[in-house]
Every structure is written in C-alpha cells, then in structure tokens.
Amino acid sequence: MRRDAGEAVTRQSALARIASQHDRHAGWWAFIVHRVSGVALAIFLPVHFWALGEALRGEARLDAFLRWADAPGVRASEWAIVVLLGLHLTGGLRVLALEWLPWRGWQKTLAGAVAGASLLIALAFLADLL
Amino acid sequence: MLEVAIWRGGAEGRLEHYSVPRAPSQTVLDVVTWIQRHLDPTLAYRFACRVGMCGSCAMTVNGVARWTCRTHVDRVAPGSRLELRPLANLPVIRDLVCDMREFFDKWIAAKGAFAPTATRLDAPARVLPASRERRDADAAVECIGCGVCYASCDIVAWRPAYLGPAALNRAWTLVNDVRDGARAGRLAAVAGDAGCHACHSQTSCTERCPKHLSPTASIAGLKRMASRSLLGGDR
Numbered sequence: 035m036r037r038d039a040g041e042a043v044t045r046q047s048a049l050a051r052i053a054s055q056h057d058r059h060a061g062w063w064a065f066i067v068h069r070v071s072g073v074a075l076a077i078f079l080p081v082h083f084w085a086l087g088e089a090l091r092g093e094a095r096l097d098a099f100l101r102w103a104d105a106p107g108v109r110a111s112e113w114a115i116v117v118l119l120g121l122h123l124t125g126g127l128r129v130l131a132l133e134w135l136p137w138r139g140w141q142k143t144l145a146g147a148v149a150g151a152s153l154l155i156a157l158a159f160l161a162d163l164l
Numbered sequence: 165m166l167e168v169a170i171w172r173g174g175a176e177g178r179l180e181h182y183s184v185p186r187a188p189s190q191t192v193l194d195v196v197t198w199i200q201r202h203l204d205p206t207l208a209y210r211f212a213c214r215v216g217m218c219g220s221c222a223m224t225v226n227g228v229a230r231w232t233c234r235t236h237v238d239r240v241a242p243g244s245r246l247e248l249r250p251l252a253n254l255p256v257i258r259d260l261v262c263d264m265r266e267f268f269d270k271w272i273a274a275k276g277a278f279a280p281t282a283t284r285l286d287a288p289a290r291v292l293p294a295s296r297e298r299r300d301a302d303a304a305v306e307c308i309g310c311g312v313c314y315a316s317c318d319i320v321a322w323r324p325a326y327l328g329p330a331a332l333n334r335a336w337t338l339v340n341d342v343r344d345g346a347r348a349g350r351l352a353a354v355a356g357d358a359g360c361h362a363c364h365s366q367t368s369c370t371e372r373c374p375k376h377l378s379p380t381a382s383i384a385g386l387k388r389m390a391s392r393s394l395l396g397g398d399r
Contacts, residue, residue, distance in 0.1 A: 061367030061380075062318075069364075132365045133384045 064145040068125030071118045078115055113159060120155035124148040166237065168195060170207065171249040174256050179247070186244070192232035193221050195246060196260065208259040216374065219308030222315070223260050224249040229315040231374040251315035267311050267330070274331040275353045278338060279346035289343045301340040304333050304382045306375050313369035313379050325358040329369035329379035332360055336382035339389060351390055360386035 089099035102108060128144045166186055169179040182199050193211055200207045211221040216234040223232050225240055226247050237246065254262040282289065291298050313329035314320055320328050335354045338344050354360050360383045369379040 059368070059371045061365070061371065065364055065366040129365055132380070133387050 060145040064125060064128055064148055067121055067148075068129070071121040071125065075115070075118050075122055078111075078118065082115060113156070116159045117152065117156040120152040121148070124151045166190075166195065166241065166244050166246060168199065168246045168248065170196075170199070170247075170260065171256075172207075172259055174258055177256075177259075186237070190237045192223070192225055192230070192235045192237060192240065192246065192248070195237060196223075196232065196248065208257070208261045210261055217308060219310035222251055222310040222312050224252060224315065229312040229372055231310055231312065234374065251311050253315050253317065253320045254311065262311075264311060267314055267328070268309075270327045270331040271309075271334055273353065274327050274335040274359070275346060275350040276331060276334040276338065278341065279344055281343060281345035291342055295342075297340040297342055300385065301337045304377055304379075305337045307333055307377060308375060310374065312372050312374055316368040316372040318366055318368065319362055319364060323358070323362060326362045327354065327358055327360075329363075329383065332363070332386060333377065333379040333382040336385050339386070351386075351393055354386050355390035355393075360390060363387075 085099070089096045103112075125148055128148050131144060166184045168182045168184050170182065171177055172180045182203055184195050184198050187194070193214065196207070196209050197211075200209070209221070209223070211233060212218040213220075214233045216231060219231070221232045222229060224230075225232065225235060226245075228240075229251055230240070232248075240246070248260060250256045250260050250262040254264065254267060256262050293299075307330060309330065311330065313333075317326075317329055319326050332354055335350055339347050339350055344350075363380070363383045365380055365384070367380045370377070370381070373379065
C-alpha cells in the first residue's frame with residue numbers, strides 16, 4: 035500500500051481517535067465496555083486467585099483472610115469483579131450472536147440486553163451482600 | 165449565516181473559517197461549492213453526481229463521515245456551525261480531498277473482481293431471486309464505494325493493513341455469486357490476519373453507511389464461511 039503525504043493522519047493514536055469521533059453509538063460502546071472489562075479482569079483475577087490460594091494454606095490464615103475479606107473495601111472490589119464478569123460475559127455472548135446467528139439490524143437491542151443483564155447480575159450480587 | 169470551518173492544507177494544515185448564507189434544503193456539498201465559487205476558488209474537494217450515486221463527495225462533517233451531497237445542513241448543524249475535514253484513515257492530498265488509492269487497493273487485495281466461469285457464448289446464468297445466495301448478495305451489493313465506512317472504522321485506524329468494511333463487503337457479494345469461479349482463493353484472501361477476523365463488530369460501518377448496508381453482517385458472513393471452510397464443510 036502506498037503511504038506518503040498522509041502518514042501523520044493515519045498514525046493518529048488510538049486515544050486521539052477515540053476523542054476525535056463524535057456521535058458514538060451503542061455498538062461502539064458495547065465494544066469498548068467488552069474490551070475494558072476484559073483488560074481489567076486480566077489484571078484483577080490473578081490477584082483474586084492468589085488471595086484465595088493464600089487462604090487455603092491453613093486455618094489461621096483462612097480466618098485472617100475471611101476477616102480481611104469482610105472489610106468494606108474488599109467487598110466493594112469483589113462486587114467490581116462480578117460486575118466486570120457480567121459485562122464481559124454478556125459482551126461475549128453479544129459477539130457470538132452477532133457473528134454466528136443470521137441477524138439483521140438488531141445490534142442495538144443486543145447491546146441494550148448486554149447492559150441490562152450486567153446490571154441485573156450486579157444488583158443481584160449487591161442484594162446478596164446486604 | 166452559517167459559520168463553516170474547513171480543513172486547508174495536506175497532512176499538516178489548519179482550519180479556515182467562512183460565513184455562508186443559509187438556503188432552504190441546503191446540503192453540505194452546496195455549502196462547499198458556494199465557498200469555492202464565491203469566497204475561495206483554490207478550495208479543493210471532490211464531487212460528481214450530486215445525487216448520491218457516485219460516492220465521491222464523502223467528508224468528515226462535524227466529526228462524522230458522511231456523503232455530503234445528500235446530507236442536509238439542517239440535520240447536522242443544529243447550531244449553524246459546520247466543521248468539514250477530509251475523510252479519516254486516508255492520506256490527505258489537499259483540503260477536503262484524500263487519496264483513495266489504498267482504499268481501492270484493498271478491494272483488489274480482497275479479490276473484489278468478478279471471476280467469470282462462462283463465456284459470452286454460454287446461455288445467461290439463472291440465479292433464482294429467492295435463493296439464499298442471491299438474497300445475501302442483494303443485501304450488500306448497492307455499495308457506491310464512498311469510503312464512509314472505511315473512515316468510520318476504528319480497526320482501520322488501529323491496524324492499517326486491515327482490509328476494511330467496504331472491501332470485505334464486496335468480497336461477501338462475490339462469494340455468494342454462483343457464477344463466480346474464484347471463491348476458494350477469495351475466501352483465503354479475506355481470512356488472513358488483515359481480513360474478516362480482525363473485525364471487532366463495533367458496527368460503526370453499519371451505523372454510518374449512507375446506503376444503509378451492513379458491512380458488519382457481510383463480515384460476519386465471511387467469518388462463518390471461513391470457519392466452516394476450515395472445519396471441512398463447504399459453507
């Protein structure tokens with residue numbers, strides 16, 4: 035591909051590109067939520083499993099861990115993990131449906147369903163905590 | 165009066181400001197033409213048919229890629245302000261004109277040319293209008309090559325080798341054309357790293373296509389076809 039005069043235009047950074055486009059739509063938001071929740075989970079889950087693994091190393095450690103896990107901050111981050119999981123799971127279902135079902139024009143409904151289902155999962159978990 | 169800011173220059177340039185009188189049913193292309201005829205004859209832009217057939221007048225209008233000949237100012241400039249830039253994701257030649265070569269080079273890379281299996285001596289092919297292939301091709305075939313989808317696609321911006329929505333949409337019409345003889349090669353051409361599997365289904369192409377086509381649906385079709393072909397099925 036020829037690329038000469040316009041190099042500066044095509045080398046626009048990802049963030050600059052996100053900022054420059056107006057009129058974002060449901061499909062784009064569904065993508066960005068899926069991507070951001072995926073990255074956040076990838077960072078969060080190893081720490082989560084490490085904490086669980088520590089707890090399995092003996093009764094005293096488990097008790098200490100459970101006391102620690104009762105702290106409001108820890109509960110809030112657990113809640114955040116579940117919300118992220120909900121968003122990422124339903125976002126993944128949206129992509130599967132888009133790519134494997136013979137669809138026409140119901141992407142926005144799917145994106146709405148993703149947001150709705152995530153909210154329900156998050157609220158159900160919150161209700162369980164209280 | 166309408167306050168209009170227009171990109172002047174090439175890759176490096178600036179926005180210049182113009183005041184243009186409002187008119188009933190005024191299109192964005194009307195505004196650009198008025199500026200060129202009355203204020204600055206050096207303004208470069210492209211158009212041909214003025215009726216939404218040729219696909220040459222697409223620009224970035226207030227941050228969104230649109231065909232300007234069929235875009236009414238009333239609909240896109242509520243505050244009587246217009247900001248016009250060349251299409252994104254393509255090298256700028258000058259002002260509102262961008263270099264479309266890589267856009268069409270990608271149609272060639274996606275094997276967007278029909279490969280006939282019959283000659284003029286053969287009887288015309290019979291393709292039933294109700295057949296699945298015909299309906300799939302019909303849904304995607306009205307593309308005018310304006311580049312709006314290509315300019316709206318974040319994947320093209322983030323991954324410059326990506327073939328883009330228009331070229332893949334074209335490939336989808338051809339893999340559904342029962343008269344075509346290059347299906348396997350075409351499928352291989354669009355199933356690579358820069359092909360259909362790079363699409364993240366953001367659906368900006370479908371959202372912005374002035375002809376109301378759905379390149380997202382075409383690309384999803386190619387993904388299914390490529391996957392089934394890998395698994396050994398015909399489709």
